[in-house]
Amino acid sequence: MVEEAFTQKTDSVQLSASTLRLVLGDQLNSQHHWYKEVDDSVVYLLAELRQETDYAQHHIQKVCAFFAAMEEFSAVLSSKGHRVMHLTLDSTSDFNGLNGLLDHVISELGANNFHYQLPDEYRLREQLQHFVNSRDIVSEAFESEHFFVSDYELGGYFTAAKAHRMEAFYRKMRQRFDILMCDGQPVGAKWNFDQSNRQKLKSSDLADIPAPLIFSNNVSEILRRIERHNLATIGEASSSLLWPINRGQALSLLDYFCQHCLPRFGQFQDAMTGSSEFAWSLYHSRISFALNVKILSPKEVIDTAIHHYEGNRTSIDIAQIEGFVRQILGWREFVRGIYWANMPSYTELNVLGATRSLPKWFWTGNTKMRCQQAAIEQSLKFAYAHHIQRLMITGNFSLIAGVQPNEVDDWYLGIYIDALEWVELPNTRGMSQFADGGLVASKAYAASGNYVNKMSDYCKTCFYQVKQVSGHGACPLNSLYWHFMNRHSEAFSGNLRNRMVYANWRKKTTAEQEAILTQAEQYLQDLDEL
Numbered sequence: 009m010v011e012e013a014f015t016q017k018t019d020s021v022q023l024s025a026s027t028l029r030l031v032l033g034d035q036l037n038s039q040h041h042w043y044k045e046v047d048d049s050v051v052y053l054l055a056e057l058r059q060e061t062d063y064a065q066h067h068i069q070k071v072c073a074f075f076a077a078m079e080e081f082s083a084v085l086s087s088k089g090h091r092v093m094h095l096t097l098d099s100t101s102d103f104n105g106l107n108g109l110l111d112h113v114i115s116e117l118g119a120n121n122f123h124y125q126l127p128d129e130y131r132l133r134e135q136l137q138h139f140v141n142s143r144d145i146v147s148e149a150f151e152s153e154h155f156f157v158s159d160y161e162l163g164g165y166f167t168a169a170k171a172h173r174m175e176a177f178y179r180k181m182r183q184r185f186d187i188l189m190c191d192g193q194p195v196g197a198k199w200n201f202d203q204s205n206r207q208k209l210k211s212s213d214l215a216d217i218p219a220p221l222i223f224s225n226n227v228s229e230i231l232r233r234i235e236r237h238n239l240a241t242i243g244e245a246s247s248s249l250l251w252p253i254n255r256g257q258a259l260s261l262l263d264y265f266c267q268h269c270l271p272r273f274g275q276f277q278d279a280m281t282g283s284s285e286f287a288w289s290l291y292h293s294r295i296s297f298a299l300n301v302k303i304l305s306p307k308e309v310i311d312t313a314i315h316h317y318e319g320n321r322t323s324i325d326i327a328q329i330e331g332f333v334r335q336i337l338g339w340r341e342f343v344r345g346i347y348w349a350n351m352p353s354y355t356e357l358n359v360l361g362a363t364r365s366l367p368k369w370f371w372t373g374n375t376k377m378r379c380q381q382a383a384i385e386q387s388l389k390f391a392y393a394h395h396i397q398r399l400m401i402t403g404n405f406s407l408i409a410g411v412q413p414n415e416v417d418d419w420y421l422g423i424y425i426d427a428l429e430w431v432e433l434p435n436t437r438g439m440s441q442f443a444d445g446g447l448v449a450s451k452a453y454a455a456s457g458n459y460v461n462k463m464s465d466y467c468k469t470c471f472y473q474v475k476q477v478s479g480h481g482a483c484p485l486n487s488l489y490w491h492f493m494n495r496h497s498e499a500f501s502g503n504l505r506n507r508m509v510y511a512n513w514r515k516k517t518t519a520e521q522e523a524i525l526t527q528a529e530q531y532l533q534d535l536d537e538l
Contacts, residue, residue: 024117024118025049025050025051025091025117025118025119026049026050026118026119026120026121027047027049027050027051027119027120027121027122027123028050028051028053028110028113028114028117028119028121028122028123029042029050029051029052029053029122029123029124030052030053030110030122030123030124030125030136031052031053031054031081031125032124032125032127032132033054033056033060033074033075033077033078033301034074034128034300034301034302034428035125035127035152035301035302036077036078036081036301036302036303037152037153037154037302037303037305038081038084038085038255038303039153039305040125040152040153041153042123042150043085043088043090046088046089046090048091050090050091051091051092051093051117051119052082052085052090052091052092052093053093053095053110053113054078054081054082054092054093054094054095055093055094055095055099055100055106055109056075056078056095056096056097056100057097057100057105057106057109058097058100058101058105058237059105059106060074061097061239062239062240063131064418064421064422065240065241065242065418065422066241066242066422066423067241067242067243067387067388067391067422067423067424067425068231068234068241068242068243068244068245069243069244069245069249069251069390069391069425070243070391070422070424070425070427071230071234071239071241072227072230072231072234072245072249073249073251073253073297073391073425074301075096075227075230075233076225076227076230076249076253077253077254077301077303078094079094080253080254081254081303082094084254084255093113095109096233097233097236097237098233098236101237106132106135106136106139107135107139110122110139111143114143114145119145120145120146121145121146121147121148122140122143122145122146122147122148123147123148123149123150124136124147124149124150125149125150125151125152126149126150126151126152126159128152128344128428128430129428129429129430130347130348130351130352130429130430131429136149152302154302154305154306155306155341155344156181156185156306156307156337156341157181157341157344157345159348162344162345162348162349163349165177165180165345166345166346166348166349167349168349168350169350169353169447170349170447171446171447171448171450172342172345172346172447172448173450174338174339174342174448175199175200175338177338177341177342177345178199178200178334178337178338178339178342179194179199181337181338181341182194182199182337185337187310187314187333187337188314188326188329188330188333195326195330196326196327196330198330200330200334201274201326201327201330201331202331202334204274204275204327205274205275205277205278205327205331206278206463207275207276207278207279208279208462208463208464209276209279209280209281209290209465211283213276214281214283214284216272217284217286217287217289217290217291218268218269218286218291219286220286220288220289220294221260221261221264222250223249223250223251223252223253223257224248224249224250225248225249225250225251225253225257226247226248226249227245227247227248227249228247231245231247242371242388242422242423243387243388243389243391243423244388244389250390251294251297251391251425252295252297252298252303254303255303255304257298258295258298258303258304259304261293261294261295261298262293262295262298262304262309262312262313263312265292265293265294265295265313266312266313266316267316269290269291269292269293270291270313270316270317270324270328270329270332271320271323271324271328272291272328273291273292273293273328273331273332274327274328274329274330274331274332275291275327275328276290276291277291277292277331277394277395277396278396278463279396279463279464280379280382280383280396280397280401280460280463280464280465280466281464281465282378282382282464282465282466282469283465287382287386288386288389288390288392288393290394292394293332294392295309296425296426297425297426299336299340299426300426300428300431306336306337306340306341309336310333310336310337313329313332313333314329314333317329335395340431343430343431343434343435343438343439343448344430344431346434346438346447346448347429347430347431347433347434348430350444350447354433354434354437354438354444355414355417355433355437357413357437357443357444357445358412358413358443359442359443359444359445359499360410360441360442360443360452360496360499361410362407362410362411362412362413362441362443363410363412364409364410364411364412364532364535365411365412365415365535366406366411366412366415366416366419367409367535367536367538368536369381369384369536369538370384370402370419372384372388373385373388375538376470376471376472376538377405377470377471377472377483377484377485377538378466378467378469378470378471378472379401379460379464379466379467379470379485380401380402380405380538382397382401382466383397383398383401383402384402387402387423387424388423391423391424391425392424392425392426393424396463398420398424398435398440399435399439399440399453400453400455400459400460400463401460403416403436403439403440403441403453404440404453404454404455404459404485405485405488406440406441407440407441407442407452407453407454407492408454408485408488408489408491408492409488409492409532409535410492410532411441413436413437413441413443416436416437416440416441417432417433417436417437420432420435420436421433434448439453440453450503450505451500451503451505451506452496452500454489454492454493455485455489456483456485456486456489456490457472457474457475457483457485457486457489458474458486460474460485461474467483470483472484474486477490477523477524477527478523478524478526478527479523479527482527484531484538486524487524487525487527487528487531488528488531488532490513490521490524490525490528491524491525491528491529491532493506493509493510493513494513494521494525497510
């Protein structure tokens with residue numbers, strides 16, 4: 009049965025080749041040197057695999073996007089004369105994971121060479137290393153040729169179990185690659201304009217939010233395949249996928265961002281609203297999926313954005329472009345370095361001893377907290393939320409409620425279309441949950457309802473009262489925040505950035521403190537009911 013399905017899918021590929029090259033679903037880099045010349049002795053393998061759909065419960069749009077992008081990439085390679093073997097779940101589902109499929113394909117082709125690009129996820133890199141070490145075949149691993157900093161250079165920037173700060177790394181990247189620099193100094197005379205990038209959207213701003221550019225990719229056959237193989241997924245889907253799945257679409261989305269969103273990107277990059285039909289997209293680029301599967305390169309993204317900035321300085325100021333460049337050149341490269349410096353032990357870090365389960369409403373959005381409801385419902389609908397929704401809404405709640413980091417990781421890894429472990433893990437376990445004890449962040453990013461009220465209009469329509477700390481209808485974030493800070497006072501009080509927090513806590517009377525902690529305990533006893 010397996011061999012019959014396999015043969016039906018490979019009729020177009022003469023079953024003979026000296027070299028098999030594996031292309032993973034997040035390695036769709038058409039600029040890679042592999043594809044510069046056509047070599048008839050080489051077959052490229054792209055395969056949908058149950059081991060990749062099943063290691064986490066993924067959003068259905070994420071599965072569709074990966075499968076569709078792989079199919080598009082296979083077609084592009086074939087159109088250029090390369091020999092390509094694109095296998096769907098119909099052909100691969102009965103194999104024993106990637107290793108079993110590779111053994112079968114190598115045998116069928118009679119290949120004596122196996123090439124692969126270094127995976128960006130630890131589990132896959134280990135799997136492929138073990139595979140080649142245990143097989144009698146000549147193998148070679150190649151760089152993915154995607155990131156600014158190569159795999160072999162990461163050790164020069166990052167050390168295991170040592171705290172690193174993005175800002176210092178970011179400045180090194182700016183200098184090394186001469187990005188937004190002039191005569192050795194940063195353009196605008198400052199490295200970072202983050203203080204200018206924290207504005208809340210006013211009612212008068214809502215009408216100006218640009219409609220997002222979306223696509224209409226027909227994934228009806230993929231949806232049928234997902235159903236046929238009983239894949240367990242989360243989230244909403246339709247037969248028309250709005251995300252870019254090929255290079256042309258990704259470039260169009262990047263250009264649209266530069267023209268319509270970049271002029272106000274930095275200004276409102278932290279803002280949130282529930283009062284616009286475009287609340288889910290705002291001024292964000294939404295190119296992270298295309299970037300993370302390597303349809304776009306970070307260099308071309310930055311070059312394109314800077315080109316638009318330099319040609320439109322009357323409408324795009326330095327704070328907008330710097331904020332965008334910092335996310336790509338700074339943060340994205342930084343979290344990758346943290347990941348590889350600390351794996352595999354990073355997945356076990358839980359320095360705050362968080363043990364609670366993720367509330368059930370994380371899977372439905374059915375909560376009375378408007379901020380959580382908005383972020384989760386958006387995530388279920390679009391497989392997307394911007395960085396502040398992830399960090400300061402769902403992430404903040406998980407942090408102050410003491411949710412077990414493994415459960416937080418699994419949720420983020422599954423629900424977001426752009427989530428791959430190398431980028432997700434340092435963002436959640438490190439930046440969001442502070443489970444790494446400060447390897448990524450200089451403090452725990454905990455916040456009360458005041459932050460949500462400052463950066464959004466969610467609180468205006470919430471069941472809970474944001475100004476109330478305890479008592480009936482009090483915003484859960486308020487008491488949970490103080491409970492969190494109080495129970496970790498030994499770990500946090502020595503941090504200068506927390507000095508004012510603990511000074512304010514000590515100003516409260518004993519009765520006030522007890523009321524707050526009692527309220528928090530009541531909420532913590534049944535998080536599912538919030």
